[in-house]
Amino acid sequence: MTDDIKVLIVDDHPVVRQGLRTFLDLQDDITVIGEAFDGASCVAEAERLNPDVILLDLRMPGTDGVFALRGLRDRANPARVLVITSFADPSAIVPAVRAGAAGYVYKDVDPRALAAAIRSVHAGHVLLHPDVARLLAEGDSRPSDLKLTSRESEVLEAVVRGLSNREIAKKFDLSEKTVKSHMSAILAKLGLQDRTQAALYAVRTGLVSLAGK
Known part of the structure; x- marks a missing residue:
């Protein structure tokens, strides 16, 4: 199949x-x-x-x-x-x-x-x-005052929840190309290499909170 x-x-x-x-x-x-x-x-x-x-x-x-x-x-x-x-x-x-x-x-x-x-x-x-x-997380020296846009924060939260680019695009009525652009910007700001590391960092630092959701 x-x-x-x-x-x-x-x-x-x-x-x-x-x-x-x-x-x-x-x-x-x-x-x-x-x-x-x-x-x-x-x-x-x-x-x-x-x-x-x-x-x-x-x-x-x-x-x-x-x-x-x-x-x-x-x-x-x-x-x-x-x-x-x-x-x-x-x-x-x-x-x-x-x-x-x-x-x-x-x-x-x-x-x-x-x-x-x-x-x-x-x-x-x-x-x-x-x-x-x-x-x-040990030895992570990235700054704590990183500024993500509201859309970047929404995309990052969706990544933490395990959504794919296609699912994120559907959720926010965006194209997959736009979602990829947001992900590239997020990774650049965080100084990370992939979405797995971004998800871990977001939860550890409180950039994304899943409490009550």
Whole structure:
């Protein structure tokens, strides 16, 4: 089906890739469209296949997951990246999130929870443990007197709520091109690189409050 979530699996172990593919192929709304074995092949396959979600291992021989994330970001690839890792230390996840990952799950995750996580990041949500969000916030020296326009604030709040550019455009009766322009302005003012980091920063600093909503 054309509405299926297209997934690229990236892991250096063939048995892991096969196991993930076998499970995900059972899902009615998820289709595995390809596999890659390291960071460089991830970037190449993402450019060729245009997946919606990339399920990415962090530790791989040669070029690792962070390399892949940076490569995807440099090429402005729109795929959402869900890291799947065996790292238990939250600090090990931070470089991946800073490089653009939308969230992470552990390799011992329940299969149904993995499918739910893929759907969630595809919908625009950010999946981070509070400990990771705290570590991301440490050392953040951005000024607290940033001035966003009222429209930029509305767009940022919509991003925090997980809305896509298309959904934001519909909500505020704007074109997707205009929403993208607002997002570019927001990221420039905040000194951030992607909407995931913008959402985290907005909640942490109080730029967006979800209380009572």
